[in-house]
Amino acid sequence: MADDYKPGTSEMSTTVLGADELILNMGPQHPSTHGVLRVKLKLDGERVIGSECIIGYLHRGVEKIAEHRSYQQFAPYVDRMDYVAAVSNGLGYCEAVEKLLGAEAPPRARVVRTILTELQRIASHLLWLGTHALDIGALTPVFYCFREREEILKIYEKYCGARLTTHAFRIGGLQYETYDGFEQDVKRFCEDFGHKIDEYETLLTENRIWLGRTKGIGILSAQDAIALGVTGPVLRASGVKWDLRKAMPYAAYDQYEFDIPTRPNGDTYDRYLVRMEEMRQSRRICLQAIENIPSGPIMAKVGKVLKPPPGEVYHSIEAPKGELGYYIVSDGTTQPYRVRVRPPSFINLQAFDRMARGALVADVVAIIGTIDIVLGEVDR
Amino acid sequence: MSHLIPPSILPYVLPVLFGVVIVGVFPLVAGYIVLAERKLMADMQARLGPMRVGPHGLLQPIADAFKLMLKEDVIPAGADKFIFWIAPVLSVTMALLAYAAIPIGPAFQIADLNVGLLFILAVSSLGIYGIVLGGWASNSHYSLLGALRSAAQLVSYETAAGLGLVSGLLLAGSLSMKDIVQAQADQGIWFVFAVPIGFFIYLVGSIAETNRAPFDLPEAESELVAGYMTEYSGFRWALYFLAEYANMVIVAAIATTLFLGGWLRPFPRFHDHLPGTSIELLDAFPALLFLAIALYCLRLAPHQPVKVQKLFMAGVAGACALLAAVMAASLFAPAGVMAGIHGAFWFIAKVAIYIYIFLWVRFTFPRYRFDQLMRLGWHFLIPLALVNVIVVGVGIVLQQQWAVSPRLTEILGTIFMLGVAVFLAREEQQHVHAVEVAAESGEGE
Numbered sequence: 003m004a005d006d007y008k009p010g011t012s013e014m015s016t017t018v019l020g021a022d023e024l025i026l027n028m029g030p031q032h033p034s035t036h037g038v039l040r041v042k043l044k045l046d047g048e049r050v051i052g053s054e055c056i057i058g059y060l061h062r063g064v065e066k067i068a069e070h071r072s073y074q075q076f077a078p079y080v081d082r083m084d085y086v087a088a089v090s091n092g093l094g095y096c097e098a099v100e101k102l103l104g105a106e107a108p109p110r111a112r113v114v115r116t117i118l119t120e121l122q123r124i125a126s127h128l129l130w131l132g133t134h135a136l137d138i139g140a141l142t143p144v145f146y147c148f149r150e151r152e153e154i155l156k157i158y159e160k161y162c163g164a165r166l167t168t169h170a171f172r173i174g175g176l177q178y179e180t181y182d183g184f185e186q187d188v189k190r191f192c193e194d195f196g197h198k199i200d201e202y203e204t205l206l207t208e209n210r211i212w213l214g215r216t217k218g219i220g221i222l223s224a225q226d227a228i229a230l231g232v233t234g235p236v237l238r239a240s241g242v243k244w245d246l247r248k249a250m251p252y253a254a255y256d257q258y259e260f261d262i263p264t265r266p267n268g269d270t271y272d273r274y275l276v277r278m279e280e281m282r283q284s285r286r287i288c289l290q291a292i293e294n295i296p297s298g299p300i301m302a303k304v305g306k307v308l309k310p311p312p313g314e315v316y317h318s319i320e321a322p323k324g325e326l327g328y329y330i331v332s333d334g335t336t337q338p339y340r341v342r343v344r345p346p347s348f349i350n351l352q353a354f355d356r357m358a359r360g361a362l363v364a365d366v367v368a369i370i371g372t373i374d375i376v377l378g379e380v381d382r
Numbered sequence: 383m384s385h386l387i388p389p390s391i392l393p394y395v396l397p398v399l400f401g402v403v404i405v406g407v408f409p410l411v412a413g414y415i416v417l418a419e420r421k422l423m424a425d426m427q428a429r430l431g432p433m434r435v436g437p438h439g440l441l442q443p444i445a446d447a448f449k450l451m452l453k454e455d456v457i458p459a460g461a462d463k464f465i466f467w468i469a470p471v472l473s474v475t476m477a478l479l480a481y482a483a484i485p486i487g488p489a490f491q492i493a494d495l496n497v498g499l500l501f502i503l504a505v506s507s508l509g510i511y512g513i514v515l516g517g518w519a520s521n522s523h524y525s526l527l528g529a530l531r532s533a534a535q536l537v538s539y540e541t542a543a544g545l546g547l548v549s550g551l552l553l554a555g556s557l558s559m560k561d562i563v564q565a566q567a568d569q570g571i572w573f574v575f576a577v578p579i580g581f582f583i584y585l586v587g588s589i590a591e592t593n594r595a596p597f598d599l600p601e602a603e604s605e606l607v608a609g610y611m612t613e614y615s616g617f618r619w620a621l622y623f624l625a626e627y628a629n630m631v632i633v634a635a636i637a638t639t640l641f642l643g644g645w646l647r648p649f650p651r652f653h654d655h656l657p658g659t660s661i662e663l664l665d666a667f668p669a670l671l672f673l674a675i676a677l678y679c680l681r682l683a684p685h686q687p688v689k690v691q692k693l694f695m696a697g698v699a700g701a702c703a704l705l706a707a708v709m710a711a712s713l714f715a716p717a718g719v720m721a722g723i724h725g726a727f728w729f730i731a732k733v734a735i736y737i738y739i740f741l742w743v744r745f746t747f748p749r750y751r752f753d754q755l756m757r758l759g760w761h762f763l764i765p766l767a768l769v770n771v772i773v774v775g776v777g778i779v780l781q782q783q784w785a786v787s788p789r790l791t792e793i794l795g796t797i798f799m800l801g802v803a804v805f806l807a808r809e810e811q812q813h814v815h816a817v818e819v820a821a822e823s824g825e826g827e
Binding site for chain 2: 145
């Protein structure tokens with residue numbers, strides 16, 4: 003990390019302002035802080051000279067709740083953290099508990115989990131794309147994105163009855179068998195979706211205003227990204243090829259071919275391109291997976307009452323926003339002794355100050371958008 | 383009726399009547415522009431837009447207006463009450479005042495000033511005070527930033543847009559709105575074809591002047607919440623909104639008058655008749671258009687969900703049929719009446735097309751950043767406009783002194799100007815690149 007940079011240093015804590023300086027309070031009620039993030043900006047004209055993210059407006063004590071629920075009872079709660087990628091949250095939690103139990107989901111369950119999780123990645127990225135473009139002033143892409151996201155939500159609804167907070171997976175496998183026509187639905191979506199991504203790209207990728215608003219904005223070097231613990235597309239856009247799906251394969255990812263897109267510059271435009279490419283790769287994984295879903299049971303024999311042996315486990319997955327980790331301590335009872343979540347949004351948000359210094363107010367919304375935070379996950 | 387009015391005030395009756403009509407009717411027109419905007423936006427975004435209030439949302443503007451009038455009127459605690467009160471009034475007054483000199487067809491104009499265009503520009507520029515004062519008086523950071531942005535932006539783009547207008551004025555040789563249109567009739571060309579670059583500069587400049595996307599920085603929703611009108615609510619807010627749409631119509635009317643031939647019919651030399659009659663095909667077009675809309679509405683009417691909506695849709699069809707009848711009847715009226723009514727039709731149609739471009743641009747492009755906006759104005763549009771003025775001047779001298787064909791000078795001038803535009807754009811790109819490189823090397827140290 004560059005030596006001159008110390009996060010959370012004096013600029014914001016001093017109350018004395020220069021003649022041209024101004025403290026601007028963005029949020030928690032602001033159109034583009036994606037929920038209830040509050041950012042205190044110290045401005046010189048429109049240039050940001052210091053910033054501070056104030057979080058906690060959506061704190062619900064999810065981790066504490068876990069200590070008073072059985073392992074199965076807690077599973078729906080994790081859906082409420084990153085509520086635009088509930089399936090990914092569920093996958094991480096279920097696999098962590100399975101690891102603690104020493105159980106493994108059957109192959110069929112693992113493949114179905116992979117498909118649903120990759121669809122969730124597409125849905126999450128679509129939501130990001132739409133809102134990010136909206137923040138930068140493009141009014142139209144958001145509706146196209148929601149149109150496709152709706153198709154994914156319909157597949158979830160048909161599969162488990164819920165659209166947003168799905169609770170699709172159970173510890174040990176799946177609760178429900180796939181419905182008739184599941185493969186065709188996924189296949190139809192994936193085949194259409196190829197053209198749809200091209201459609202979004204025609205609106206944005208080569209647009210000169212879009213380039214001007216994203217190129218060179220919010221640069222995060224690979225060094226800084228690693229030092230700040232940033233993961234996911236933000237890290238990959240800084241040129242670091244790190245993806246848990248390849249590095250420590252889980253579910254059924256080791257069976258499929260896909261690439262990890264990276265970009266060298268670490269600016270907002272590169273993060274945009276990385277996420278666009280990730281959607282294409284997710285589509286590729288889904289198309290491979292539905293070709294060959296193994297038959298067999300969907301639930302491992304884990305029993306009705308879960309009593310994992312005393313011990314601790316850390317399991318992490320590549321959620322749409324980065325590394326989502328669960329650290330679970332068991333004391334041998336039916337309730338976890340402690341659940342600690344490593345939420346990607348929370349840790350990626352740390353990089354905000356680094357990216358925003360020297361930017362303009364207009365860039366701040368672009369930077370908040372490009373980190374792709376969900377406040378439910380930041381605050382838990 | 384004229385014997386009832388003393389002769390001394392007779393000349394003022396008609397202008398005052400027009401004035402009252404404009405002030406009374408314009409809010410409704412603005413409301414329907416908003417509805418058209420929302421419907422168009424919905425169409426481009428794969429959704430329906432307002433559908434609930436009236437058939438296809440046709441009563442939505444009226445519902446909105448009532449809602450705004452009934453809302454609580456909040457004045458923030460730290461605000462300067464008098465300035466807070468007067469700012470939106472100033473904005474909307476100046477916007478409506480400019481209508482005095484705009485000719486809606488050859489017959490409908492409040493005052494044909496000999497400095498008509500200057501008057502409109504001067505008065506509509508005063509509207510900025512409403513924005514700056516409103517942003518200042520609100521005592522809010524967002525409002526202040528919005529007001530500062532708008533002051534800088536309007537000053538810069540007024541220059542560019544004004545220089546764009548000058549190229550048209552050189553050809554017209556008059557500032558009177560009526561004479562400008564007459565000049566286009568005499569020269570047999572709409573100035574948009576004679577000086578397309580001038581029109582383009584004015585188009586971009588006018589989008590920026592009216593704070594429309596992609597130049598809507600003073601009210602950039604995702605950045606400054608609502609910019610200068612963040613603290614305004616209810617009817618005051620509605621006044622700002624009205625001023626914005628009034629300004630949009632004004633810039634469209636200026637562009638229509640100066641570049642798009644005002645109330646002139648397209649293809650004046652096209653004289654084919656309707657089969658079996660002495661009516662020209664293009665003169666019959668307005669009547670046929672309204673008739674087609676009426677028939678379309680009539681076809682939609684039975685499909686409306688509620689009986690009231692069915693009746694309303696039929697009413698809309700009736701209104702359109704009435705308009706069609708007026709248009710058709712005017713074909714057989716004396717020439718002056720017909721020119722007045724048809725002139726108004728073509729004028730409004732052209733204004734509508736110009737506004738359509740505004741809306742289309744808004745739904746398509748992301749928003750510029752403030753410094754990029756300024757750079758575009760000062761480094762690209764203003765130099766381009768200056769060169770354009772010189773080129774047009776040289777063209778006119780060539781025509782008058784050496785009797786060079788006007789079409790030839792126009793074509794050569796436009797090709798030259800396109801070259802200049804490409805050159806400026808490339809210079810600008812290199813400049814941006816150089817700044818980026820410098821910034822990156824600075825970053826690495």
